[in-house]
Amino acid sequence: MPKPKVAFYWCASCGGCEETVVDLAEDILGVVEKLDIVLWPVAMDFKYADVEAMEDGAIFATLLNGAIRSTEQEQMARLLRRKSRVLVAYGSCACMGGIPSLANGFAREEILKFNYEDAPSVVNGPRTRPQLSFEEEGRKTHLPEQSRVVRSLDQVVDVDYFIPGCPPTPLITKKALAALLGDAPPPKGSVLAPDTALCEECPRKVGKPADLSFAQFRRPHQALLDPEKCLLAQGVVCLGPATRGGCGAQCPAGNMPCTGCFGPTSRVRDQGAKILSSLCANLEAKEAPDIDRVLEGIPDPVGTFYRYGMAKSILRRRVDLNGG
Amino acid sequence: MPEPRNGVRIGFYVCHCGHNIASMVDCPAVAAYAATLPNVAVSRDYKYLCSDPGQELIKRDIAELGLSHVVVASCSPLLHEHTFRSATEAGGLNPYCFHMVNIREHDSWVHTDRRLATEKAKALARAGIRRVAHHQPLEMKRVPIHPDVLVVGGGIAGIHAALTLASAGKKVYLVEREPSIGGHMAKFDKTFPTLDCAACILTPKMSAVRSHPNITLWSYSEVVKTDGYVGNYTVTVRRKPRYVIEELCVGCQECIDSCVYKKPMFPDEFNEGLGKRKPIHIPFPQATPQVVLIDPEVCLNFKRGVLTDKCKKTCVEACAERKAIDFNQKEELKEIKVGTIIVATGFQPFDVKRVPQYGYGTYPNVYTALEAERLVNASGPTSGEVVLRDGRHPNAIAIIHCVGSRDRKTNRWCSRVCCMYSMKLAHLLKEHSGAEVYNFYIDIRAPGKGYEEFYDKLNEEGVHFIRGRVGEVTDWAMTPEEEGKLVIRVEDTLAGFVRRIPVDMVVLSTGLEPHSDAQSVRRMFNMSCGTEGFFLERHPKLAPVNTYTDGVFIAGCCQGPRDIPDTVAQAGAAAAEAMALIDRGHIDQEPNTARILADCSGCKSCIPLCPYTAIAFDSATQKAVINEALCKGCGTCVGSCPSGSIIQNLFDDEEVFGEIQGVLADEPN
Numbered sequence: 001m002p003k004p005k006v007a008f009y010w011c012a013s014c015g016g017c018e019e020t021v022v023d024l025a026e027d028i029l030g031v032v033e034k035l036d037i038v039l040w041p042v043a044m045d046f047k048y049a050d051v052e053a054m055e056d057g058a059i060f061a062t063l064l065n066g067a068i069r070s071t072e073q074e075q076m077a078r079l080l081r082r083k084s085r086v087l088v089a090y091g092s093c094a095c096m097g098g099i100p101s102l103a104n105g106f107a108r109e110e111i112l113k114f115n116y117e118d119a120p121s122v123v124n125g126p127r128t129r130p131q132l133s134f135e136e137e138g139r140k141t142h143l144p145e146q147s148r149v150v151r152s153l154d155q156v157v158d159v160d161y162f163i164p165g166c167p168p169t170p171l172i173t174k175k176a177l178a179a180l181l182g183d184a185p186p187p188k189g190s191v192l193a194p195d196t197a198l199c200e201e202c203p204r205k206v207g208k209p210a211d212l213s214f215a216q217f218r219r220p221h222q223a224l225l226d227p228e229k230c231l232l233a234q235g236v237v238c239l240g241p242a243t244r245g246g247c248g249a250q251c252p253a254g255n256m257p258c259t260g261c262f263g264p265t266s267r268v269r270d271q272g273a274k275i276l277s278s279l280c281a282n283l284e285a286k287e288a289p290d291i292d293r294v295l296e297g298i299p300d301p302v303g304t305f306y307r308y309g310m311a312k313s314i315l316r317r318r319v320d321l322n323g324g
Numbered sequence: 325m326p327e328p329r330n331g332v333r334i335g336f337y338v339c340h341c342g343h344n345i346a347s348m349v350d351c352p353a354v355a356a357y358a359a360t361l362p363n364v365a366v367s368r369d370y371k372y373l374c375s376d377p378g379q380e381l382i383k384r385d386i387a388e389l390g391l392s393h394v395v396v397a398s399c400s401p402l403l404h405e406h407t408f409r410s411a412t413e414a415g416g417l418n419p420y421c422f423h424m425v426n427i428r429e430h431d432s433w434v435h436t437d438r439r440l441a442t443e444k445a446k447a448l449a450r451a452g453i454r455r456v457a458h459h460q461p462l463e464m465k466r467v468p469i470h471p472d473v474l475v476v477g478g479g480i481a482g483i484h485a486a487l488t489l490a491s492a493g494k495k496v497y498l499v500e501r502e503p504s505i506g507g508h509m510a511k512f513d514k515t516f517p518t519l520d521c522a523a524c525i526l527t528p529k530m531s532a533v534r535s536h537p538n539i540t541l542w543s544y545s546e547v548v549k550t551d552g553y554v555g556n557y558t559v560t561v562r563r564k565p566r567y568v569i570e571e572l573c574v575g576c577q578e579c580i581d582s583c584v585y586k587k588p589m590f591p592d593e594f595n596e597g598l599g600k601r602k603p604i605h606i607p608f609p610q611a612t613p614q615v616v617l618i619d620p621e622v623c624l625n626f627k628r629g630v631l632t633d634k635c636k637k638t639c640v641e642a643c644a645e646r647k648a649i650d651f652n653q654k655e656e657l658k659e660i661k662v663g664t665i666i667v668a669t670g671f672q673p674f675d676v677k678r679v680p681q682y683g684y685g686t687y688p689n690v691y692t693a694l695e696a697e698r699l700v701n702a703s704g705p706t707s708g709e710v711v712l713r714d715g716r717h718p719n720a721i722a723i724i725h726c727v728g729s730r731d732r733k734t735n736r737w738c739s740r741v742c743c744m745y746s747m748k749l750a751h752l753l754k755e756h757s758g759a760e761v762y763n764f765y766i767d768i769r770a771p772g773k774g775y776e777e778f779y780d781k782l783n784e785e786g787v788h789f790i791r792g793r794v795g796e797v798t799d800w801a802m803t804p805e806e807e808g809k810l811v812i813r814v815e816d817t818l819a820g821f822v823r824r825i826p827v828d829m830v831v832l833s834t835g836l837e838p839h840s841d842a843q844s845v846r847r848m849f850n851m852s853c854g855t856e857g858f859f860l861e862r863h864p865k866l867a868p869v870n871t872y873t874d875g876v877f878i879a880g881c882c883q884g885p886r887d888i889p890d891t892v893a894q895a896g897a898a899a900a901e902a903m904a905l906i907d908r909g910h911i912d913q914e915p916n917t918a919r920i921l922a923d924c925s926g927c928k929s930c931i932p933l934c935p936y937t938a939i940a941f942d943s944a945t946q947k948a949v950i951n952e953a954l955c956k957g958c959g960t961c962v963g964s965c966p967s968g969s970i971i972q973n974l975f976d977d978e979e980v981f982g983e984i985q986g987v988l989a990d991e992p993n
């Protein structure tokens with residue numbers, strides 16, 4: 001029996017997801033043994049043409065990481081969708097837009113202007129901007145165009161499964177692959193991670209007070225944190241209660257709060273709004289000026305509550321009626 | 325357009341409500357539109373759906389057309405949700421497979437454009453139809469009711485409620501914070517407008533409380549904790565030490581006579597500090613229970629409240645073999661179970677220090693109304709003789725109405741009884757001293773049986789009434805006649821000029837305020853307060869003694885200022901409401917409660933949020949649990965669970981989003 005063909009592909013991402021695949025360490029050998037990798041730009045040399053040449057549906061599964069924010073990424077997403085029987089959104093960016101989708105809080109022109117002109121480290125006298133095409137010595141090259149909005153994979157093509165995480169942990173990846181290759185694959189559309197929030201598996205849950213009431217918020221560097229006490233009880237915004245578990249609570253174990261990379265549970269439409277409504281309801285302050293003072297402890301609310309999920313949130317993007 | 329849901333057959337009914345709806349909404353057009361929506365099996369308009377034939381229509385359709393769900397677009401659910409749920413049930417469906425759409429208060433009554441109002445009715449109908457398709461059958465819960473009642477506060481309200489319940493055979497716990505029951509009424513000499521002696525009508529009721537076998541009277545006690553829910557409250561009462569064993573004290577008061585303090589020398593609370601008492605004392609002669617108490621702050625056997633055992637304890641000698649005095653008494657916590665609670669904690673008088681221009685505390689001959697009540701009282705500190713603090717007898721007395729009432733700077737409400745008691749005091753002061761009495765009023769408010777007549781009587785008695793809010797009370801004399809007098813400066817708004825009236829005594833008719841601890845009492849019993857701080861009734865007209873917490877009732881001045889007749893009527897009503905619950909034996913609970921899924925992570929975020937303390941943490945499962953009997957379905961926790969693990973019946977995501985999508989959908993119509 002031929003080995004099932006799989007593809008790994010990356011779009012708007014940092015490369016961390018690829019690391020996880022590598023982090024499977026010895027297990028990767030087992031994976032390679034069972035699978036026939038047909039595309040993996042980060043590690044192996046394949047050409048797009050090779051993929052195009054395949055028959056539709058020839059690939060058993062593609063694990064695609066990264067958000068979709070350029071014409072090329074969109075093209076590849078569509079191509080891989082066509083060629084794959086199973087398309088998996090791998091990692092927070094593919095699942096929910098991830099960190100790249102924080103760009104949805106700005107117009108494209110603002111981003112380009114800052115990055116090519118205004119950023120303090122930029123020296124760009126002629127104010128050159130990326131061009132869509134460029135001709136040199138009679139040869140014309142084309143560059144992909146950056147889209148106005150960063151999207152998650154399922155906002156572009158039909159997605160079969162989601163493996164969340166920034167990056168997904170090796171454990172969750174292994175479990176997901178086993179489930180996909182097993183006899184009873186999970187129902188289409190499933191997120192291949194537990195559907196209970198992180199607190200359940202967090203070692204700090206023991207002894208968490210039942211009367212949380214926030215008098216102030218602090219960022220992790222602003223305090224010497226107790227390594228055992230619930231971070232919320234120490235006034236540090238932890239997204240554990242609003243985030244799927246499955247990661248083994250590595251951040252809280254390392255004395256850092258959960259920042260929400262596994263995304264919301266299946267029962268929640270907007271992770272940021274949910275944790276906000278919970279935190280705000282538990283503020284000690286009851287009058288507007290006192291509330292403002294407490295909230296000053298969260299200087300970047302969008303970056304705090306929508307760090308990985310802006311594209312898939314109800315907020316989704318800033319609408320700029322002037323275009324750009 | 326959404327996919328029709330299998331097996332869902334909705335009956336939609338739009339009511340004309342006579343002209344109330346039909347004049348602004350084209351009801352037949354709404355019905356015709358609804359008929360085109362998915363899952364709608366029948367759609368009708370009808371003149372009065374709440375009428376018997378209207379309800380029959382629904383019942384018949386359910387049977388004949390095999391409906392699974394019903395939507396009625398008519399008035400507010402507050403008015404007729406129950407009616408239509410019952411009709412749905414009578415037709416053979418679960419009553420919760422029904423949804424009501426309000427197109428009267430939310431539409432026809434508030435719009436003026438018939439075309440747009442009709443469009444809005446269609447949108448609301450669409451929302452209701454989309455929502456109801458998700459409704460599941462639900463069951464009412466039955467909870468038994470504990471027959472005992474707790475009455476908090478032993479003023480006339482609490483006394484009357486307790487006696488009413490006790491004589492109907494209910495067991496009552498009456499908890500009073502002061503050493504004696506009686507409340508404010510016990511301090512009055514006479515009561516308006518009949519001028520019957522307050523003690524003569526109150527004392528028999530107080531003794532009846534004491535001797536009634538069904539009443540457990542705990543004076544000098546306070547409720548410190550309430551747990552549970554309607555029908556099943558667990559209440560903890562703190563019994564403060566009086567250093568006298570209540571069961572052993574016979575009330576002979578020999579101990580008081582033999583106290584090492586030969587003379588009373590400490591300010592006497594009951595007499596508003598106008599009289600003196602000893603460390604061992606009884607608040608007033610008719611105090612109930614007839615049990616003395618020791619004030620450890622001044623008793624020689626204590627030092628600032630701490631037992632020293634340094635006194636000769638002549639009181640103990642006097643008590644002899646009765647052995648009622650116990651210096652080692654400690655406070656006691658008692659836990660009781662009751663099914664219903666009547667809160668009758670009354671009021672506190674406005675603090676006159678907040679209006680310094682009237683000179684209270686500066687000029688000794690300025691009195692509060694309650695002090696004046698004690699001065700004219702036959703059993704008061706002066707035995708009813710009007711002697712001023714400086715020993716003189718007044719020739720002229722001013723009574724200033726509305727002190728701390730009807731005033732933007734202090735309290736905006738009218739305290740309802742001050743005009744009347746001011747006139748009562750005017751009569752009594754004049755009778756007891758022969759002085760000229762001037763009443764300074766804004767308006768005379770005398771609405772009550774015999775009240776206006778009382779005002780007429782006062783006019784005939786020659787009491788002066790001057791309309792105007794007093795500017796200040798001063799001792800700064802401008803004429804020889806004003807020397808040594810208190811001068812009232814006031815604009816006489818009837819005569820139209822500013823007057824100066826010299827008097828010897830000033831009485832400030834203080835308004836009625838919520839107790840300063842009303843907020844903590846409110847929390848203790850899960851009640852709400854209005855903006856002024858008085859406890860809030862569930863409905864000002866239709867449920868005036870009920871609160872938003874089932875099984876907790878209010879009576880008397882804790883709900884707002886009122887006179888004794890109204891207080892007693894309200895106390896009777898509260899007792900009747902409690903009895904209605906008790907005698908039914910159980911309560912039905914709306915099933916719109918919340919529940920926590922097994923997916924709960926145990927983050928505990930929801931626990932402090934529930935205003936009814938219905939959520940607890942189950943240490944075995946490490947998850948939160950909602951006590952269904954306590955849950956009122958407010959939804960606070962549902963919205964705030966960060967992992968979406970709380971579901972509320974009738975407010976499932978599907979139902980709520982169905983409704984929102986329905987109202988926003990831009991379907992051809």
Ligand SMILES: Cc1cc2nc3c(=O)[nH]c(=O)nc-3n(C[C@H](O)[C@H](O)[C@H](O)COP(=O)(O)OP(=O)(O)OC[C@H]3O[C@@H](n4cnc5c(N)ncnc54)[C@H](O)[C@@H]3O)c2cc1C
Nearest residue numbers: 477479480481501507508515516669670671880881887888
């Ligand atoms: C100066 C004056 C004169 C008045 N004269 C008349 C009159 O002539 N005729 C008339 O009809 N009305 C008169 N009124 C009005 C009358 O006083 C009230 O209508 C009546 O007292 C209301 O009774 P109540 O039981 O609601 O409150 P209260 O009399 O205030 O009794 C409340 C009781 O509850 C107790 N209590 C409070 N908090 C707690 C707690 N947390 N736990 C336990 N116990 C608690 C208090 O100690 C008190 O015993 C007068 C009012 C004033 C101020």
Ligand code: SF4
Nearest residue numbers: 924925927928930965
């Ligand atoms: S807020 Fe939600 S997850 Fe947290 S304890 Fe309550 S029900 Fe459980």
Ligand code: SF4
Nearest residue numbers: 934955956958959961
């Ligand atoms: S719905 Fe309201 S009443 Fe019920 S448990 Fe939640 S917060 Fe409490």
